[in-house]
Amino acid sequence: xxxxxxxxxxxxxxxxxxxxxxxxxxxxxxxxxxxxxxxxxxxxxxxxxxxxxxxxxxxxxxxxxxxxxxxxxxxxxxxxxxxxxxxxxxxxxxxxxxxxxxxxxxxxxxxxxxxxxxxxxxxxxxxxxxxxxxxxxxxxxxxxxxxxxxxxxxxxxxxxxxxxxxxxxxxxxxxxxxxxxxxxxxx
Numbered sequence: 001x002x003x004x005x006x007x008x009x010x011x012x013x014x015x016x017x018x019x020x021x022x023x024x025x026x027x028x029x030x031x032x033x034x035x036x037x038x039x040x041x042x043x044x045x046x047x048x049x050x051x052x053x054x055x056x057x058x059x060x061x062x063x064x065x066x067x068x069x070x071x072x073x074x075x076x077x078x079x080x081x082x083x084x085x086x087x088x089x090x091x092x093x094x095x096x097x098x099x100x101x102x103x104x105x106x107x108x109x110x111x112x113x114x115x116x117x118x119x120x121x122x123x124x125x126x127x128x129x130x131x132x133x134x135x136x137x138x139x140x141x142x143x144x145x146x147x148x149x150x151x152x153x154x155x156x157x158x159x160x161x162x163x164x165x166x167x168x169x170x171x172x173x174x175x176x177x178x179x180x181x182x183x184x185x186x187x
Contacts, residue, residue, distance in 0.1 A: 003130035007139025008146065010126065011119050015147030020113050024151040027109070031102045034152045038145070040106025041152070045144040046137065048114040049123045053137045056127025063128075066186050071128075073186070077179040078121070081172070119144065 015021055020041075027037050063071055114120055123140045127133055 001135070003126065003132040004135040004139040004142075006130075007123070007126050007136045008143045010122050011140040011143025012146040013143075014118050014122055015144060018117070018119070018147070020110055020117070020119075020144070021148055021151050023109055023113055024148040027102070027106055028152045033102055036103040037106045037152050038149055040103045041110050041148050042141065042145060043103075044107045044110035044114065045141040048111055048120060049137045049140045049144075052120040052123035053127040053133050053140075056124035056129075056136070057131060057133050059124065060128035060131050070186060073179045073183045077176065 024037065024041065028034060031037065059071070119140065123136060126140065127136045130136055
């Protein structure tokens with residue numbers, strides 16, 4: 001269960017203030033129908049994190065010993081730095097659609113927004129580290145939902161009350177700690 005909980009914690013923290021959280025706020029404000037938006041986030045996250053998890057497990061098998069720990073340490077360190085940089089949702093990422101298919105709009109928008117995102121990197125790194133594919137995918141997906149469902153349910157009001165800067169710093173500390181643990185294994 002440890003890989004599941006670590007994956008949940010890592011992604012929930014990394015998602016605070018992320019562009020997909022801004023996307024969730026935008027979709028909630030635009031469509032005002034939380035259930036298809038939440039289901040779209042769930043499906044997109046499962047697909048995206050499954051892909052990243054498979055890549056991570058493959059990397060974990062392909063790399064061994066000190067090389068694996070070095071790659072993991074550098075990846076966690078990169079995630080620690082990346083999480084400190086706040087995301088901004090650009091106009092080109094705003095989905096233009098009708099109300100007829102909110103679920104598909106959300107699933108596609110979230111899937112595309114997550115490609116190459118820090119949570120995809122974190123999913124791959126955690127899958128490589130723990131070699132527990134299902135636990136990591138479920139944990140990172142739960143982390144996405146923990147960060148984005150409140151944004152959907154509370155809309156733009158929640159953004160004013162979340163202390164995003166301290167949350168980003170805490171997330172960076174978690175990733176830096178994970179990087180330190182991997183560097184320690186190199187010694």
